[in-house]
Amino acid sequence: MLKLSMSILLTSSLLSTQSFAADTDSTLTQVKERGYVNCVIGNSFPGFYSLNKEGEWQGMDIDMCRGVAAAVFGDAQNVKFLPVQWAQSFTSIKSGKGDMLSKGMTWTLSRDTEQGLDFLDTYFYDGQGFMVRKDLGVTSVKELEGATICVLTGTSSELNIADYSRAHNLDLKTVVFDDSSVRNTAFFNNNCDALTNDKSGLAAQRSAAPNPADYVILPETISKEALSFAVKQNDSEWANVVKWTFAAMIAAEEFGITSKNVDDIRANSQSPVVRRLLGIEGNLNKGLGLPDDWAYQVIKNVGNYGEVYERNVGPNSVLGLEREGTLNALWKDGGMMYAKSFR
Template structure:
């Protein structure tokens, strides 16, 4: 009896000791940590064209990287004070909660259960994606609702897997899943007829189509079967840092609305006419200080990477190989979903 008791107490004390680090509420403030450390750790995707991709110049580039630059500029006034920590879908949330990264920028859909139970907080949208289908033109399919009985290539462990299941159940259709990790193998499978359709994020499908020898033989269906608001995440109960993440994004969006670009931001900062511009760029009031940042935070972020529209066009826009249209990522006044709350 005594023995069992000792063992039990030993086990409890070990669990308590090890559990301390894991579950005890962490009151450390990431903003302070980051400032003390002198740079921030940005959790980005490991290789997604247009979003986070090592370029031929050995530098990371893409929309996610640009956000990291903006954040680094906002906090330090220097766009280079960040480290890219690539995270995979499997490890991204644990990397965040185990403090390996300060912010999760990798395209991660904001969902109810993630927000509710994973110990992370949603901070802001960064890109509105959807889910669609890439299919051979010769099949003559024009709508996703004609896909009954199709063989579908799906990447494992993603929200797209579940979305497809939901979609086909809703319309009472059947499909055969072929589970292949997204990449050249999937394209090969489609080309060789192992599957009739590829499903993935619309942003990925657009660029996938370009990788075929004759892209014109393939078509991305018009249907969008899911909402995929790719978002920025921080650790739970880290509100000061969350504010910095949210409002850095908002500043870049607001800049587009106010017509502030990377090129003219200096001009605007010197001679602000619009009081909204003056507040944003720190010419009036002490708006940066409210966040614990320098007053020129927004100015620094914009001069590092430009406004939201510029970031979009440079990385994934119609001039790039990705060739995406703004679509849902247009400003609210153009009919899109991109919107920044008022700066006042």
């Protein structure tokens, strides 16, 4: 009886250990076994994530997720996009349903410390603004005293309005929505005096308006909005993959490497840094648990940061956002985009 009891205890202990090991596999291990990356995005944010006419996801956030897929699998298509409402953004990552969050999320202290997430790099620097109907005749936010403002609930935008209104005695009245498309419709149907969001978002929403020329974005920027990736807290192995994928995009632009010339540069460059970046020499891939050509695959399949910016949000895109002179320029051009050292 004693031997039988000991056997049962040992078996139970072994099963518990195996179960614990399965539950605690790193995200990178799970992604490799699954064969694709689960990327949490929003429902629609033109320039950042939206469906094209062919029903395919496109945008800056989409390309960032495709870059991670290219790094892991050598194929940017090995990714599944999970559009969720704003309120489900954090739980989708904490529960393990999503591997990375890339949906125009502002990096804040409370989100970083209370939501079970680790925020990584900022891929777009933005700021909150206001959009109004041109015929309202308003040229400044400070002329909106007592106005009603359409805003998405649970966002930093909602909190920023309260702070700004209080600081400037504007008595702004918020009308909150759970769904961004419902919020936008309410504004375009004149149910609010103004719409507030990050300025890139306002440009996207204006571009989708029935008559974009009827709306104007006011000049004030009332906050700093660092749009950043996030992953599940305390999973440094996976966090390293995501943040160094982004760093590879920035480094590629710094070195003049694009999706079009990367093969030529890989074959002919004598620069030690470029050769390490592209996996020709060195073993930087080992610490990441990725193939030696992981950065090459990111650049070849998705492009450098400048390419991603230009095709999705740049001057010739639907948003028409200038990069020159903004924080989204490379550090050597006066911006904040800066790749850490590949060595």
